[in-house]
Amino acid sequence: MSDWKAGSDARLPLYQRLREEIMDRIASGEWPPGEPIPTESELTRRYNIAVGTVRRAIDTLVNEGLLERSQGRGTFVRRPDFDASFFRFFRQVNAEGEASVPDSRILSASLQTPPPVASKALGLAHDASCICLERLRTLEDGSLLTEKIWLPAARFSGLLKVPLEEFDNLLYPFYEARFGQRIGSARETLTIASADAITSDTLGIALNDPVVVIERTALGYDQTPLEYRCSMGAAATFRYQIEIS
Amino acid sequence: MSDWKAGSDARLPLYQRLREEIMDRIASGEWPPGEPIPTESELTRRYNIAVGTVRRAIDTLVNEGLLERSQGRGTFVRRPDFDASFFRFFRQVNAEGEASVPDSRILSASLQTPPPVASKALGLAHDASCICLERLRTLEDGSLLTEKIWLPAARFSGLLKVPLEEFDNLLYPFYEARFGQRIGSARETLTIASADAITSDTLGIALNDPVVVIERTALGYDQTPLEYRCSMGAAATFRYQIEIS
DNA sequence: TAGTGGTCTAGACCACCTA
DNA sequence: AGGTGGTCTAGACCACTAA
Numbered sequence: 218m219s220d221w222k223a224g225s226d227a228r229l230p231l232y233q234r235l236r237e238e239i240m241d242r243i244a245s246g247e248w249p250p251g252e253p254i255p256t257e258s259e260l261t262r263r264y265n266i267a268v269g270t271v272r273r274a275i276d277t278l279v280n281e282g283l284l285e286r287s288q289g290r291g292t293f294v295r296r297p298d299f300d301a302s303f304f305r306f307f308r309q310v311n312a313e314g315e316a317s318v319p320d321s322r323i324l325s326a327s328l329q330t331p332p333p334v335a336s337k338a339l340g341l342a343h344d345a346s347c348i349c350l351e352r353l354r355t356l357e358d359g360s361l362l363t364e365k366i367w368l369p370a371a372r373f374s375g376l377l378k379v380p381l382e383e384f385d386n387l388l389y390p391f392y393e394a395r396f397g398q399r400i401g402s403a404r405e406t407l408t409i410a411s412a413d414a415i416t417s418d419t420l421g422i423a424l425n426d427p428v429v430v431i432e433r434t435a436l437g438y439d440q441t442p443l444e445y446r447c448s449m450g451a452a453a454t455f456r457y458q459i460e461i462s
Numbered sequence: 463m464s465d466w467k468a469g470s471d472a473r474l475p476l477y478q479r480l481r482e483e484i485m486d487r488i489a490s491g492e493w494p495p496g497e498p499i500p501t502e503s504e505l506t507r508r509y510n511i512a513v514g515t516v517r518r519a520i521d522t523l524v525n526e527g528l529l530e531r532s533q534g535r536g537t538f539v540r541r542p543d544f545d546a547s548f549f550r551f552f553r554q555v556n557a558e559g560e561a562s563v564p565d566s567r568i569l570s571a572s573l574q575t576p577p578p579v580a581s582k583a584l585g586l587a588h589d590a591s592c593i594c595l596e597r598l599r600t601l602e603d604g605s606l607l608t609e610k611i612w613l614p615a616a617r618f619s620g621l622l623k624v625p626l627e628e629f630d631n632l633l634y635p636f637y638e639a640r641f642g643q644r645i646g647s648a649r650e651t652l653t654i655a656s657a658d659a660i661t662s663d664t665l666g667i668a669l670n671d672p673v674v675v676i677e678r679t680a681l682g683y684d685q686t687p688l689e690y691r692c693s694m695g696a697a698a699t700f701r702y703q704i705e706i707s
Numbered sequence: 708t709a710g711t712g713g714t715c716t717a718g719a720c721c722a723c724c725t726a
Numbered sequence: 727a728g729g730t731g732g733t734c735t736a737g738a739c740c741a742c743t744a745a
Contacts, residue, residue, distance in 0.1 A: 230732080230733060230734090231733075231734070232733080232734085253711095256710080256711065256712085257711080257712070258710090258711085266734085266735090267734060267735040267736065267737095268735085268736080268737090269514075269733095269734065269735065269736085270733080270734060270735080272712090272713095273733090273734090275712095280525075286711095286712065286713090287711085287712080287742095287743085288711070288712045288713065288741070288742050288743080289710080289711050289712065289741075289742035289743035289744075290711065290712080290742085290743060290744080291710095291711060291712075291743095292711090292712075305706060306706055308704075308706075310651070314651070401707065402705065402706060402707035403705075403706045403707075404703065404704070404705050404706070405703065405704050405706065406555075406559070406701065406702070406703045407652070407700075407701070407702040407703070407704075408700060408701050408702075409654065409672060409674065409697035409698065409700055427654060427672040427697055429654065452654035452672055452697070453654065455652075455653060455654055456651065456652070456653050457651070457652040457653075458649065458650065458651045458652070459553075459649070459650050459652075459704055460647065460648075460649050461550060461551055461553075461647060461648045461649070461650065462646065462647035462648075475713080475714060475715085476714075476715070477714080477715085498730095501729080501730065501731085502730080502731070503729090503730090511715085511716090512715060512716040512717060512718095513716085513717080513718085514714095514715065514716065514717085515714080515715060515716080517731090517732095518714090518715090520731095531730095531731065531732090532723095532724085532730085532731080533722070533723050533724075533730070533731045533732065534722075534723035534724035534725075534729080534730050534731065535723085535724055535725080535729095535730065535731080536724095536729095536730060536731075537730090537731075
């Protein structure tokens with residue numbers, strides 16, 4: 218309790234060192250998601266810090282979304298919210314502005330040499346081979362989305378042995394549960410193109426009908442590229458929503 | 463100094479009431495951008511509150527981006543950052559993924575009864591009249607965007623007297639500088655449609671060519687709807703980018 | 708009723724900036 | 727040197743929750 222600051226820079230403010238200390242406990246699993254962390258007064262005693270300082274450390278972590286306070290009950294480690302992680306990355310909505318879970322089906326999974334745009338996005342050599350998933354998504358209103366997804370083979374070893382039926386509807390929680398790969402952010406670029414023969418066939422539209430092309434590079438919390446995907450859907454039924462703040 | 467809380471709900475915590483008080487002073491222009499607000503100890507004296515409480519009120523406003531602290535100098539009202547406010551709300555990019563300032567020209571400004579979608583977005587009665595701007599934007603690569611913008615007349619009084627040439631390329635800083643209306647967030651919905659006669663003519667494309675329709679509702683920091691706009695551009699040259707985190 | 712977080716106070720010392 | 731914000735302490739009372 219006296220040398221707990223050893224790990225971090227002693228020049229840092231107390232509350233920041235406590236913040237790191239708490240984050241370490243969470244990361245190590247000592248304080249698991251859904252469980253309360255020690256009370257403020259317990260932390261006060263344990264680390265010999267004033268309440269105000271403890272509160273400040275906790276405040277920052279609450280702001281960052283790692284902790285949740287509940288008056289009268291305690292302060293809890295936030296359990297990663299699959300819904301949230303879904304709605305965070307899912308931008309397509311129906312006419313009422315609501316998003317809902319699309320059905321999805323993996324058509325194939327194989328090892329391939331990705332196109333340059335994918336290997337570049339993933340930060341791999343141009344001739345490195347990747348896992349490629351082909352996927353068809355059915356949205357609530359019946360519209361379709363066809364996707365190609367490239368994953369760095371090194372981080373998803375064993376994925377090709379997973380039976381196609383065992384893939385989850387939502388891939389990011391699946392990546393996390395099976396391979397420990399957690400998506401933290403993504404960049405999407407949206408363009409319009411016209412459907413080639415294969416795409417128009419898959420989507421059930423006419424040749425050269427406009428399609429929306431969404432290219433996404435998804436990164437881990439340490440900014441490592443973990444996934445590149447390209448999705449295409451019929452432009453006519455497409456609706457995309459974002460909040461800017 | 464004793465009954466300053468009159469305007470707000472006495473049941474609210476002190477620091478929240480002080481926060482509103484400060485926001486009012488900023489909004490009224492009493493504490494202008496770039497200038498320091500009174501020091502913490504001055505606020506302590508003036509409102510007869512403890513320093514900690516004052517600091518907490520200021521903390522929240524710093525988090526919201528309205529104030530800026532500078533150790534040893536004071537706490538300042540943040541001067542709106544033109545670049546930031548531009549790149550924050552501008553999502554269209556060129557093929558290299560870079561955004562650049564588009565030229566824009568206001569074609570007309572008039573008082574009109576808005577379509578239901580606009581009055582609903584602005585939270586106005588269906589027969590309330592609004593200021594309507596028509597605007598043409600030229601992007602870096604030569605592509606065009608035609609926009610209709612609806613503003614609640616009450617908050618932008620005098621706008622119709624502004625000569626069209628005096629409108630800024632970027633409207634949000636213009637709103638802020640001239641009318642004290644500060645945009646804090648926005649929601650955009652993106653769909654694809656086909657060009658009608660007027661649109662295809664304006665954009666220089668063929669009738670029924672696909673166009674991108676971007677509907678945006680922009681809100682102030684207090685969540686009041688301040689602007690509704692609908693932008694249309696040729697789908698072929700369209701490129702939209704977002705970061706999700 | 709006991710314990711939790713939510714709010715608030717009234718000090719203290721420090722690092723930094725301006726003059 | 728004097729004033730500013732940055733950090734930290736050591737209490738107090740309240741509202742809420744659970745047993």
